[in-house]
Amino acid sequence: MTSLKLNGQGLGRIVKALRCTYWGLKAAYKGEAAFRQELALAFILFPISFFIADTAMHWLALIVVILLVLVVELLNSAIEALTDRVSTELHILSGRAKDMGSAAVSLALLIAALVWGVSIYQAVRPYW
CATH class of the missing domain: 1.10.287.3610 (Helix Hairpins)
Structure with missing residues (x-):
């Protein structure tokens, strides 16, 4: 069974990707x-x-x-x-x-x- 990891793999990678998505959309909107x-x-x-x-x-x-x-x-x-x-x-x-x-x-x-x-x-x- 795999565990949810928050260190850049698994769920952590998804959270980081969502953060980057937010920053990218924010940058596009502002600039x-x-x-x-x-x-x-x-x-x-x-x-x-x-x-x-x-x-x-x-x-x-x-x-x-x-x-x-x-x-x-x-x-x-x-x-x-x-x-x-x-x-x-x-x-x-x-x-x-x-x-x-x-x-x-x-x-x-x-x-x-x-x-x-x-x-x-x-x-x-x-x-x-």
Whole structure:
């Protein structure tokens, strides 16, 4: 039988991971305007999702694409922070890394807009 260890294994590892998650979300909220904007959008769209979704799977799709945007924004912010930490001087590879992170956020937003747009269209279509 395994015991719950608090020394970096088992439960301790989970607690440490949750602490790091908290610090990461807090840092993103404090330091990244785009993350705050996307989080505000998520809080607005979350209650709306209950009125738009026809099924539990439809609701899940609406929520997952919102979370996808937040995840990609966190990864983009991490890439930007690490790139700036390594060097603040202009370099083609640093610029490329930042541009690709930005492109990933844009694609995630496009996916979310498509899913939400089609869902809203289907929800209001019967009233036209």
